[in-house]
Amino acid sequence: MSNLAEQIREALSMFARTNTAPALIGGLAVVAHQVVRATKDVDFLVEAEAADKVHQALLDLGYQCLYRSEDAANYVRATEGLDLLYAHRPLARRLLAQASERETPMGRLRIISVEGLIGFKLQGFVNDATRTRDLDDIRALLKIHHAALDMDELRAYFALFNKAELLDELLG
């Protein structure tokens, strides 16, 4: 198993030990939703109430915390990174609760919905417009899953960030 897979397997084991049920978001969730691209982004959505115990568990695993707020945290360990988003608003809590489970070579993973993933990608882009990778991911997810997407849910996310016209643009 590769170092990257081993890192994810170790993180899943840590979440199980801390009785936390995260959902995969970010680049690896994009992969899980059929857009296979190179990424080393290990990003999880976790319930906000678990932030402290997960923080301590990651420190125990040798991670260094670069940044931590009520919304997000960034950890690094040598050449490995791990990012967390905290679900404390109703939308994120719902997306976390509705994440679907999947067996993977690294263990059982919970993966956020395509619509939710697009919402988080949009949030990342709105927060940092240099993250054009997020827009590329959204475009690819829209293209592949267009027929099955809940467009009302998607439009609500884009409206939330005052980007309603961007969705129409991305849909082409």
Next chain:
Amino acid sequence: MNFSDNTHANAEVALHRADADADAVLVREAGVPFQLPLGSSSGVDPIVEWLSLMEVVQMLCPVWPVRDRPMQGKHWQL
């Protein structure tokens, strides 16, 4: 040796390669546009495909830049 188990999935992959956009090119696919067939019945697991891709990527680029600045922004709505 029996290769028949993956024949249908491989054919599906090949068909989708032809349909995919040029901007979906992966290095591992040697420049051929590649998009996985949708649905669990295809027999292609994107996570397994990604692990395979990353093995090659890590051989070519053993050290990737790690995030050196925190997540930015004030627009946390989700």
